[in-house]
Amino acid sequence: MPWRNRTLPWTLALLLPLACKEPEVAAVQNRAQQAQAALGEARAHLANGQAPAALTALKRAATAAPDSAEPYLLMADAHLMNNNMGAAIMSLKQAEALIPGTDPTIQKQLSELYLSNGNTQEALTILTTLRDSRLLTEADTLGLARFQAREGQIEAAFATLESVLRDSPDDPEAKAMEAEVLLMKGDELLAANLMDKLLQQNPAHTSARLLRARYFLVNGVPQMAEADLQAVEGKDARRADVIMLRARALLAQGRATDAEATLKPLVDAEPQNAEALAWMAETVLAQGRRADSLTLVDRALQFRPRLARALYVRGRAQEEANDKKGAEESYRFALSAEPRFAPAHSRLWRLYLQTERKVDAYSALERLLALSEASQEEKVALAKLSAQLQTQVARATKLIDEALKREPDNTEYQEVKKALLALAPKPEKKKPTGPIIIRGGRR
Incomplete structure (x- = not known):
């Protein structure tokens, strides 16, 4: 009598499916477990800044799960940590090939990598394509407008802004970005008036506060920048970008110890925040602690090997040590990573x-x-x-x-x-326009 027609005890009935799985199903499940284990191992290595070990684990994960995009997405992070921009871009493209359709998240990551690599045109092409396909969020669209303006494409930036303002003419974030583009165009008076108007209408408008603070910093009035930053309240006051800008304002006033104290809670809470580490390195250097500063620079570069601010702080430290040649190389390296730094x-x-x-x-x-x-x-x-x-x-x-x-x-x-x-060119003398009188003498 076939086994499937027998009446089995309930314990045997429960155990039978486990014992009689098809070999193919068991193999698939085994590979899935191997992939998950390798991915977990890779994430742990990445968290510890161990890019080569992470890549080894991710190759095992990709072999065990050849149809999964996740190993390749993490490979991009590992390659970035290893300062291999080309391999990071290739990994993202491999991940995208495994996902049907256009994945805007991966496309945006690609644009960021292209931008970091100095390939601004490729980055702009990706973002404008996403904008035209309506695959950008409003925040990303405004970021594209900023990007275009910084590349000198002022009219294109205004056109991108128009795509947001058309639907929401009074959108405060879009109006703040309009002020930022006006600043980059050189229309400082219009931009300043617009910033003031936005803050009169809504004193809690964080984007306008940050923009005006940066404007004050560039124009040499850090005290006013600090006042604007102190007006940022609530959860926005705990944002990393707000904290780092406040540190910049304090540094500009020669208050390096206050800047360090401002940054410390952020660095403690986000020990892998490379940008915060670089700012901390700058505040420490300003206090004359060059060795401590370079240690922080190394930590920042461990997480982001091409971080412009960290490379810049290294250059400042080299300048202080009278290594002008090394400093120039560090500054040039910073600009190769971020030409607009x-x-x-x-x-x-x-x-x-x-x-x-x-x-x-x-x-x-x-x-x-x-x-x-x-x-x-x-x-x-x-x-x-x-x-x-x-x-x-x-x-x-x-x-x-x-x-x-x-x-x-x-x-x-x-x-x-x-x-x-x-x-200046000298004004030309006017030629006589009246009749010419020739005076002759007697013979």
């Missing part, structure tokens, strides 16, 4: 001037001006170099005139203005 440009132009590389210094200052990150000192330095190199005289005159409005008795500014006036 203003602090590195701000240090480089000074290094260039020390070695009489005026054209290089001029280019770095121009970049800061285009990024709307040039301080008053840097605008004057650019005007001065324009006079020495005899180029862009009209723009330089405008810059020095703005400086003189703030400090009309500044003798340095007056000397720059005098040098620029000497280069």
Whole structure:
């Protein structure tokens, strides 16, 4: 009599399915267990910053689960930790190939990798395609507008903003982004008025507060930046970006110990936050603790090997040790990771001037001006170099005139203005328009 027709005791009936599984099913389940175990192992290695060990485990996971995208997504993280941008991009593409359709999350990750690698056009192409397919969130769309503006594509940025404002004309986040784009366009008065208006309407508008704080920092009034940041309340006050900007404002006032105290709870709560570690390294360096600063830099780079701020702080430490060549290399490396990283440009132009590389210094200052990150000192330095190199005289005159409005008795500014006036084209003498009288003498 076949086994399936027998009446079995209830214990045997429960055990039979376990004993008689099809071999294929058992093999599938075994591979799934192997994949999960390998993924768990890989996550633990990643948490400890052990990229090579994580990659070894992830290769086992990918072999055990060849149709799963998860191992490849984690491989991208491991390759990034290992400073292998090309392999990270390839891993994301392999993950995307295993997912039907277009996955906006992976596409956005790809755009971030392209951007970090300096491939801004590829990043923009991905994001604009996602925008046109309506696969970007409103926050991502506003981020695209910022990206376009920073790349000098002001009209494209306004067009992207319009796609949000069309549906929500009074959207406060979109209006704050409009003010940011106006700043990058150079329309400081319009931007300032819009920021003030947004905060009058809603004093708790965090995005407008942060934007105005950054504006004050660039323009050399960190006390006002700190006041804006102190007005941020509730859960927003505990946001990492708010805390780091507050530390920046304190550093700008020479209050490095206060900045360190501000950052410490964030670093303790998020020990793998590379950006926070880099800011902590900068505050520690400002207090003269160079060795401690470099230790923090190394920790930050362990989690993000191409983090521009960490590389910048390393450059500052090298400058303090009088290693100008090493500092320049660190700043250049920071810019290779993030070409728009203003602090590195701000240090480089000074290094260039020390070695009489005026054209290089001029280019770095121009970049800061285009990024709307040039301080008053840097605008004057650019005007001065324009006079020495005899180029862009009209723009330089405008810059020095703005400086003189703030400090009309500044003798340095007056000397720059005098040098620029000497280069201005002289007005042509008017030719006589009346009849020409020829006077002749008697013979």
